[in-house]
Amino acid sequence: MDLRYKDITYCKGVGAKRAELLKKELNIQSALDLLYVFPYKYIDRSQFYLIRDIQNEETYVQIVGTITDIQTIGTGKGQRLVAHFRDKMADEMELLWFQGIKYVQLERNVPYIVFGKPSCFNHTFSIIHPEMERLTSPEQLRAKKGLEPHYNTSEKMKGHALNDKAMRTIIQGLMPDLREGVPDTLPQALREKYHLFDLTSALINIHFPQNQQQMQKARERLKFEELFYIQLQILKQAKLHSLKSEGYRMPVVGKTFHDFYQNKLPFALTNAQKRVIREIHEDMKSGHQMNRLLQGDVGSGKTLVALLCSLLAKDNGYQTCIMAPTEILANQHLETISSMLDGTGVRVELLTGSTTTKQRNTLLTDLIQGDIDILIGTHALLEDRVQFSNLGLVIVDEQHRFGVAQRAKLWAKNVHSPHVLVMTATPIPRTLAMTVYGDLSVSVIDELPPGRKPVYTLHYSNLRREQIDNFIQQQIQRGRQIYIVFPLIEQQKDKNGNPKPVDKPLADLENGFERICRRFPEYNISMVHGKMKPKEKDMHMQLFAEGKTQILVATTVIEVGVNVPNASVMIIENAERFGLSQLHQLRGRVGRGAEQSYCILLTGLELSKDTRKRMNIMVETNDGFRIAEADMQLRGPGDLEGTQQSGLPFELKIASLVSDGQILELARKAAQEILEDDPELSKPENRMYVNQLNKLKQQTINWSEIS
Numbered sequence: 001m002d003l004r005y006k007d008i009t010y011c012k013g014v015g016a017k018r019a020e021l022l023k024k025e026l027n028i029q030s031a032l033d034l035l036y037v038f039p040y041k042y043i044d045r046s047q048f049y050l051i052r053d054i055q056n057e058e059t060y061v062q063i064v065g066t067i068t069d070i071q072t073i074g075t076g077k078g079q080r081l082v083a084h085f086r087d088k089m090a091d092e093m094e095l096l097w098f099q100g101i102k103y104v105q106l107e108r109n110v111p112y113i114v115f116g117k118p119s120c121f122n123h124t125f126s127i128i129h130p131e132m133e134r135l136t137s138p139e140q141l142r143a144k145k146g147l148e149p150h151y152n153t154s155e156k157m158k159g160h161a162l163n164d165k166a167m168r169t170i171i172q173g174l175m176p177d178l179r180e181g182v183p184d185t186l187p188q189a190l191r192e193k194y195h196l197f198d199l200t201s202a203l204i205n206i207h208f209p210q211n212q213q214q215m216q217k218a219r220e221r222l223k224f225e226e227l228f229y230i231q232l233q234i235l236k237q238a239k240l241h242s243l244k245s246e247g248y249r250m251p252v253v254g255k256t257f258h259d260f261y262q263n264k265l266p267f268a269l270t271n272a273q274k275r276v277i278r279e280i281h282e283d284m285k286s287g288h289q290m291n292r293l294l295q296g297d298v299g300s301g302k303t304l305v306a307l308l309c310s311l312l313a314k315d316n317g318y319q320t321c322i323m324a325p326t327e328i329l330a331n332q333h334l335e336t337i338s339s340m341l342d343g344t345g346v347r348v349e350l351l352t353g354s355t356t357t358k359q360r361n362t363l364l365t366d367l368i369q370g371d372i373d374i375l376i377g378t379h380a381l382l383e384d385r386v387q388f389s390n391l392g393l394v395i396v397d398e399q400h401r402f403g404v405a406q407r408a409k410l411w412a413k414n415v416h417s418p419h420v421l422v423m424t425a426t427p428i429p430r431t432l433a434m435t436v437y438g439d440l441s442v443s444v445i446d447e448l449p450p451g452r453k454p455v456y457t458l459h460y461s462n463l464r465r466e467q468i469d470n471f472i473q474q475q476i477q478r479g480r481q482i483y484i485v486f487p488l489i490e491q492q493k494d495k496n497g498n499p500k501p502v503d504k505p506l507a508d509l510e511n512g513f514e515r516i517c518r519r520f521p522e523y524n525i526s527m528v529h530g531k532m533k534p535k536e537k538d539m540h541m542q543l544f545a546e547g548k549t550q551i552l553v554a555t556t557v558i559e560v561g562v563n564v565p566n567a568s569v570m571i572i573e574n575a576e577r578f579g580l581s582q583l584h585q586l587r588g589r590v591g592r593g594a595e596q597s598y599c600i601l602l603t604g605l606e607l608s609k610d611t612r613k614r615m616n617i618m619v620e621t622n623d624g625f626r627i628a629e630a631d632m633q634l635r636g637p638g639d640l641e642g643t644q645q646s647g648l649p650f651e652l653k654i655a656s657l658v659s660d661g662q663i664l665e666l667a668r669k670a671a672q673e674i675l676e677d678d679p680e681l682s683k684p685e686n687r688m689y690v691n692q693l694n695k696l697k698q699q700t701i702n703w704s705e706i707s
């Protein structure tokens with residue numbers, strides 16, 4: 001029986017009611033669909049462990065040994081039963097019961113098979129509430145059934161007795177049919193090249209593996225397949241887009257560029273800056289439209305790269321627009337860029353939400369007449385009435401979520417799509433760069449300008465405030481400036497999960513501001529936050545940038561881009577409330593001048609394990625890539641893929657962007673090789689890929705229509 005066409009209703013143990021539920025809850029129609037519900041864990045009864053071989057908390061273990069001692073410790077709620085258990089190597093571990101103590105009946109000095117999940121406490125393993133089996137015959141020692149699969153089911157499913165055990169039984173019932181074989185989704189040649197299981201073996205062994213190795217091989221094959229088809233889809237699209245979409249040719253490196261380079265460049269470019277400019281220029285002269293991501297840690301000098309690329313565009317007769325996420329940043333870009341371009345005859349203008357109507361009208365006229373070379377702005381640039389004479393290059397700065405839709409709006413601003421360069425300081429873990437941004441080519445500035453002193457990061461409990469205040473004082477006396485950042489007070493959820501309005505999201509900031517004003521009456525202090533009028537915000541930013549205020553109290557509005565080289569101390573209050581990449585961004589505001597800079601993370605005393613890890617990573621490293629990787633590891637696939645998976649063409653069931661980087665690299669390589677040879681997948685031997693891509697697309701569409 002071909003499992004693809006076997007309706008789930010008629011599978012053993014299912015029936016109409018359960019079939020309905022499986023359809024609703026898991027989108028399962030056929031028997032084969034059900035085989036794609038993968039176990040979330042296995043219980044290993046294939047082997048016996050020695051106590052000394054226990055290595056992690058994840059794998060359930062069974063151990064043979066005897067109980068040497070039994071004690072009841074404590075009274076009332078804290079009462080527990082502790083058995084000292086010894087194996088044949090004379091290693092010992094504790095078995096613990098907190099509940100149902102009076103029902104536990106154990107004998108000393110007779111052999112038991114103990115089964116359970118180890119937990120680690122103070123570097124030693126124990127098992128809480130193990131299953132105990134008296135060992136009476138050697139038969140029991142013969143390894144059992146292999147690994148036992150366990151399945152997650154929803155509350156609704158459990159309500160209809162479709163629980164873990166029922167799922168196991170139903171899936172087991174499909175094994176005889178499965179052993180007859182299912183059509184593969186990867187060609188044999190590819191499987192052989194990458195040493196992958198065929199689909200039938202993979203499906204058998206993902207559910208009922210004989211041992212860990214078989215299970216791993218099965219998981220590898222299925223992960224590879226998922227990631228491979230995602231890569232094939234992304235790369236195929238990117239390839240077709242770049243083949244089809246004609247791009248403006250900008251081969252000239254002309255007078256404007258040379259003049260600037262020779263006479264105006266304030267410092268020598270780093271090698272990394274030179275390299276990425278070359279990479280970008282390669283694209284700009286290729287005749288294909290560029291879609292490139294420029295990654296460079298905070299302070300690596302992306303603005304200058306943007307400027308030089310704009311000059312290349314100008315030398316070829318094209319205009320450039322540079323888009324920033326906030327007005328503060330757009331303003332800052334305008335200042336930096338126009339001061340560098342002073343006397344070159346290149347015209348730079350600014351367009352934001354606060355540009356007056358009158359200014360805007362003149363500006364738009366000049367723009368369409370081609371009198372403006374570089375237009376800097378915020379989202380206001382996307383508006384339809386912003387028309388260029390000949391837009392050739394779009395640079396998008398620090399937009400974390402600048403999706404394809406927005407890019408497409410920019411593409412439409414000239415006859416052909418202008419080249420697009422997306423710049424970010426938030427390092428993107430490699431796996432994300434290959435998937436969510438898989439259609440973009442990537443350039444990396446992996447070198448900071450010379451002479452930067454790494455920021456020195458310290459983690460303190462907020463009980464040490466006095467010491468920190470003294471430090472602030474000392475630094476200001478030396479002529480430095482200080483940032484103090486507060487998180488917004490988070491919205492609490494009501495019992496329906498809706499966000500409750502927060503009375504005073506800025507309360508911490510405002511209280512902090514008052515305290516600081518009282519503590520430092522001799523200094524000028526600025527405050528900025530997102531709820532302020534842009535004018536007022538800009539005024540305070542300006543005061544701080546010009547050194548007229550010594551302390552800037554702020555929310556994360558200063559997170560990206562802000563550049564005040566004289567500020568050398570970043571104090572982050574309630575640092576536990578920030579994510580790693582945010583902390584790293586904030587830290588990037590200091591360390592921009594010649595002086596030693598400091599980042600001080602203030603938290604409470606009691607910290608969760610995760611928070612402690614976050615603080616430690618910040619203290620240990622300044623490397624944005626390491627921080628991005630750690631961030632992804634800590635936040636885990638849930639958070640990450642929850643928000644980011646919208647960027648993937650197909651859903652991931654088994655592969656993880658957090659932990660399957662290596663398989664992803666292989667899968668990408670495989671996809672690249674195939675497309676290199678056959679970009680449109682039109683060769684007969686590649687038929688299987690096309691079919692599978694179509695099938696996946698269809699599944700994705702159907703599913704989104706249902707839910």
Ligand code: ADP
Nearest residue numbers: 267268269270297298299300301302303304449
């Ligand atoms: P980011 O990559 O974070 O946008 P910026 O472009 O704001 O970084 O640059 C940070 C600082 O480094 C600026 O003050 C800039 O003038 C300076 N800078 C950029 N490139 C160089 C260089 N090659 N040598 C020295 N300083 C540089």
Ligand code: MG
Nearest residue numbers: 302303397561
């Ligand atoms: Mg920048």
